[in-house]
Amino acid sequence: MAKITGVKCIRTRRDGCWTIVKVMTDQDGLYGIGSASDMYNPEAVVQIIEQLLAPVIIGRDASQIEDLWNTMNLSGYWRNGALLQTAIGGIDMALWDIKGKEANMPVYQLLGGASRSAVACYGHAGGRDIAELTEDVHRFVQEGYTVVRAQLGGYGGGGFLKGSEARIPDNAWKKDSVFDEHAYLAAIPKMFDQLRMTFGPEVQFTHDVHEHLSPIIAIQLSKRLEPYGLFYLEDVLPPEHIGWYRQLRQQSATAQAVGELFVNPQEWQQLVQERLIDFVRMRVSKAGGITACRKIAAFAEMYGVRTAWQEGGENDPVNQAAAVHLDMSIWNFGIQEINHFRPQEREAFPGIIERRGGYLYTNDKPGLGIDIDEALAEGLLEEGWSKTAYHRPYPLDRKADGTIVRP
Ligand SMILES: O=C(O)[C@@H](O)[C@H](O)[C@H](O)CO
Numbered sequence: 001m002a003k004i005t006g007v008k009c010i011r012t013r014r015d016g017c018w019t020i021v022k023v024m025t026d027q028d029g030l031y032g033i034g035s036a037s038d039m040y041n042p043e044a045v046v047q048i049i050e051q052l053l054a055p056v057i058i059g060r061d062a063s064q065i066e067d068l069w070n071t072m073n074l075s076g077y078w079r080n081g082a083l084l085q086t087a088i089g090g091i092d093m094a095l096w097d098i099k100g101k102e103a104n105m106p107v108y109q110l111l112g113g114a115s116r117s118a119v120a121c122y123g124h125a126g127g128r129d130i131a132e133l134t135e136d137v138h139r140f141v142q143e144g145y146t147v148v149r150a151q152l153g154g155y156g157g158g159g160f161l162k163g164s165e166a167r168i169p170d171n172a173w174k175k176d177s178v179f180d181e182h183a184y185l186a187a188i189p190k191m192f193d194q195l196r197m198t199f200g201p202e203v204q205f206t207h208d209v210h211e212h213l214s215p216i217i218a219i220q221l222s223k224r225l226e227p228y229g230l231f232y233l234e235d236v237l238p239p240e241h242i243g244w245y246r247q248l249r250q251q252s253a254t255a256q257a258v259g260e261l262f263v264n265p266q267e268w269q270q271l272v273q274e275r276l277i278d279f280v281r282m283r284v285s286k287a288g289g290i291t292a293c294r295k296i297a298a299f300a301e302m303y304g305v306r307t308a309w310q311e312g313g314e315n316d317p318v319n320q321a322a323a324v325h326l327d328m329s330i331w332n333f334g335i336q337e338i339n340h341f342r343p344q345e346r347e348a349f350p351g352i353i354e355r356r357g358g359y360l361y362t363n364d365k366p367g368l369g370i371d372i373d374e375a376l377a378e379g380l381l382e383e384g385w386s387k388t389a390y391h392r393p394y395p396l397d398r399k400a401d402g403t404i405v406r407p
């Protein structure tokens with residue numbers, strides 16, 4: 001039996017926004033790592049790990065993952081919030097890593113073994129206009145991707161208006177580019193029309209709306225995109241409006257993916273049970289780690305709903321490893337979002353998930369198969385950034401009159 005002797009948080013990346021949790025044991029050299037990154041509030045998660053969770057798990061048997069998960073979830077009484085679930089998620093991954101090392105097996109083996117030989121992933125194609133986007137899609141297709149996400153620039157791209165076209169009031173808070181959902185509703189079907197003309201039916205596409213739309217516009221967009229047969233439309237509605245998915249489903253057969261903002265089981269349970277969505281999309285760390293996500297996947301399997309764990313942007317390599325081990329083993333895997341890491345980041349995380357063409361590959365090392373070189377991780381931090389703070393709020397878009405658009 002390996003006894004938990006300590007829990008440590010390692011803040012890294014060039015801007016310090018990654019938090020890697022290391023759970024130590026009393027067995028010689030036996031430890032596990034997990035991801036507890038929160039880009040916008042990293043120190044709050046560290047505080048939860050150090051002051052709420054570590055004291056209730058230190059001294060316990062590291063093998064009792066299920067009981068430790070419930071102990072962590074209930075020890076603060078209030079629960080199912082983003083920061084607590086992230087903190088639990090990080091420790092949970094580390095416990096699975098330890099269990100894998102003890103069993104001398106990769107985590108996907110512990111979860112039931114491989115259901116596939118590799119994990120299909122989708123690339124993020126973008127461009128300021130359709131010509132640029134088309135070129136980018138070509139690049140991904142040539143690299144061997146089976147699914148490509150198509151965006152016109154950043155999130156909301158296609159819906160931003162400038163100058164006289166935007167009709168911005170003269171006392172405006174935001175004077176440059178503003179989001180207009182009607183412009184977006186016109187631009188995105190046109191984008192897919194041209195992509196289908198260029199690429200035919202073979203390339204599978206997704207598109208991320210990033211919750212920018214009013215519910216009725218989201219329904220209209222889903223209807224207009226139906227002829228283009230998307231692999232899925234992502235986050236067409238924000239968590240605050242999940243009640244609209246019932247009406248959306250009745251109106252449109254466009255495949256729906258949602259959930260990167262979900263942290264509470266109440267958010268996804270009904271959507272899955274009523275068969276209102278096609279893909280669940282939680283970030284593994286933010287839904288409570290491997291223990292939570294393997295249950296979400298099993299529940300979704302009963303209803304024919306597949307997984308598409310979130311992995312873009314600022315995610316760290318340890319969360320990616322946890323997601324890919326789940327992807328390897330669960331039967332109802334749909335697709336995995338891709339991520340990009342810089343060469344020095346890859347060096348700091350030996351055993352990082354490998355991508356060849358449009359597929360991701362686990363290695364056969366025990367546990368998650370990934371480690372952190374703490375000296376190299378320390379060196380990733382760049383000038384001007386702090387390891388104990390973070391000052392970059394999520395960038396908010398606004399409409400012409402200044403109203404915030406939900407991200
Ligand atoms: O699906 C995506 O990749 C995006 O919605 C990102 O996850 C989000 O901007 C947070 O990084």
Ligand SMILES: [Mg+2]
Nearest residue numbers: 208234235260
């Ligand atoms: Mg997204």
